[in-house]
Amino acid sequence: MKVELFVPCFIDQLYPETAFNTIRLLEKAGCEVTYNAEQTCCGQPAYNAGFWDEATVVGQKFLKDFSADHYIVSPSTSCTGMVKYSYNDLFTGSIEQSHCRSIQKNIFEISDFLVNVVKKDYFGAELEGIAVYHDACSALRECKIKDEPRHLLSKVLGLEMVEVKDSEVCCGFGGTFSVKFEGISSAMAEQKVKNAMDMHADYIISTDASCLLQLQAYIDQYRLPIKTIHLVDVLTAGWGNI
Incomplete structure (x- = not known):
């Protein structure tokens, strides 16, 4: 199973070892992990602060950085929730809506992914x-x-x-x-x-x-x-x- 890794800002900047352990864990579960080094933020800080226009710009980059062809796994429920649910506020009715919906179906927090998708x-x-x-x-x-x-x-x-x-x-x-x-x-x-x-x-x-x-x-x-x-x-x- 091929998966794309989404590393949230907090983990990237403060807990990088957790990101590497996420890769190790997914590989142990039998997954082939890919990581797009161009990825940045999901837009949650701006969204939560009420700056939805700025969050949309960041979100558009997120949607470009990830594929709709594979599962996307993250060691963060807050960032997963941002993409899976709050992106509805940013992209419903937009030209990105179809791609956004595909991404939303494929993104999982890692415990949810291991237990309910990989079933290990x-x-x-x-x-x-x-x-x-x-x-x-x-x-x-x-x-x-x-x-x-x-x-x-x-x-x-x-x-x-x-x-x-x-x-x-x-x-x-x-x-x-x-x-x-x-x-x-x-x-x-x-x-x-x-x-x-x-x-x-x-x-x-x-x-x-x-x-x-x-x-x-x-x-x-x-x-x-x-x-x-x-x-x-x-x-x-x-x-x-x-």
């Missing part, structure tokens, strides 16, 4: 510790992804998954929300981290780098004995020992 859930990962899973807002409310990451994590050797209080509550990032309402944003992150630590968790796992960035910033600020980790990095953990 075990990749030989090993990670010792206790972990909680954080439901990113875009995953849960937009992409309707809840069980898929948990199912994949249940197959990781040595990892004990525990359900945390308010796992479906926002981490406080919300793009520009964390800048405009810093106090509220920080308090929301504090509560998420506190709930995880109450469960004696070693890790907070999520599908979105933006959520992980928000929570890790709070953890680092107070030097707390817990860390965030992307789902993809968990599913490729311990491969050097296999």
Whole structure:
């Protein structure tokens, strides 16, 4: 199966290892991965800030950079949701509508793709510790992804998954929300981290780098004995020992 990799800005700039691990994971699942180095942003920051004309220009480039002939897979639910659903606001009735609809049918967040398209859930990962899973807002409310990451994590050797209080509550990032309402944003992150630590968790796992960035910033600020980790990095953990 041939797939095209979409690497979101956050991962490209801040978590490049997650991008490489996404390739490794997809190849382990039997996929042939291609990456268009010309790709940039999906337009979500501009769209969420209300600059739809600017978001449309960025979105037009996205539609040119990806093919409608293959699955497009991304390690981000927020960016996947932007293309899959919010592009309706930008391209309905436009000359790009037909191509956009084809792209929307083919784009998947990686846990959704592995469980529901490839139908594989075990990749030989090993990670010792206790972990909680954080439901990113875009995953849960937009992409309707809840069980898929948990199912994949249940197959990781040595990892004990525990359900945390308010796992479906926002981490406080919300793009520009964390800048405009810093106090509220920080308090929301504090509560998420506190709930995880109450469960004696070693890790907070999520599908979105933006959520992980928000929570890790709070953890680092107070030097707390817990860390965030992307789902993809968990599913490729311990491969050097296999």
